[in-house]
Amino acid sequence: MLSSNTLGHAAIHARRQRRLSRKSLGAALGLCTFVAALTTWLATRTHIVDLGNEQHLTDSGLLQEWAEGAVIVMIRHAERCDSAPGPCLDDPTGITVAGSQAAGQVGLGLLQLGLNDADMLSSPKLRTRQTAHFILGQAVATEDWLERCDKQFASEALARKRPGHNLVLVTHNGCIDHFARDQGVPGGERESGYATALFVSVDGKGKARILGRLNPPAWQRVLASAGR
Structure with missing residues (x-):
């Protein structure tokens, strides 16, 4: 049988893992938002081509x-x-x-x-x-x-x-x-x-x-x- 201390440590570890997962998810979502915004901005840029080509x-x-x-x-x-x-x-x-x-x-x-x-x-x-x-x-x-x-x-x-x-x-x-x-x-x-x-x-x-x-x-x- 697991001791109360062991169970306590396990619960703390689980909470930390959940917090880390939420942070990782938030960072990933933030990165996706940034990439999407950058892609949209780049799509609005006009590039001047060389008509000598x-x-x-x-x-x-x-x-x-x-x-x-x-x-x-x-x-x-x-x-x-x-x-x-x-x-x-x-x-x-x-x-x-x-x-x-x-x-x-x-x-x-x-x-x-x-x-x-x-x-x-x-x-x-x-x-x-x-x-x-x-x-x-x-x-x-x-x-x-x-x-x-x-x-x-x-x-x-x-x-x-x-x-x-x-x-x-x-x-x-x-x-x-x-x-x-x-x-x-x-x-x-x-x-x-x-x-x-x-x-x-x-x-x-x-x-x-x-x-x-x-x-x-x-x-x-x-x-x-x-x-x-």
């Missing part, structure tokens, strides 16, 4: 969206003269010679896509006006909101998108960053290089969807796809 270009639907006049393209100004070693185009507050050439590449790509029904706007800064000139071959109307780069940038851009007309915006990295942030793009993916274009489709209800990004050297692939 032919498969990404095809999957994005860019060419069809552009043909339907359903696209906003935001282009960062070309290489700044005041932060690059290369020769300046002219004014030191503008772009470099290499930057003007990169902007020309972008312009050839946009012409291949078609600009007949496109609306075009630029930031009033000299570097953006010069970039727009080399992209589009003409002076472009300027609007101040394209250089303010504040939290209203996304709504300002969408408000100017006319149905059936693509919208070309020559602007700044900070402005494009605000738009990407508004679309749920993670911080490490929002940076736009010089003369890089971010393409966004806009549906009939004004809802935006990021199609992808294209840097100047990759335009040749778009030209080839558009010319098929």
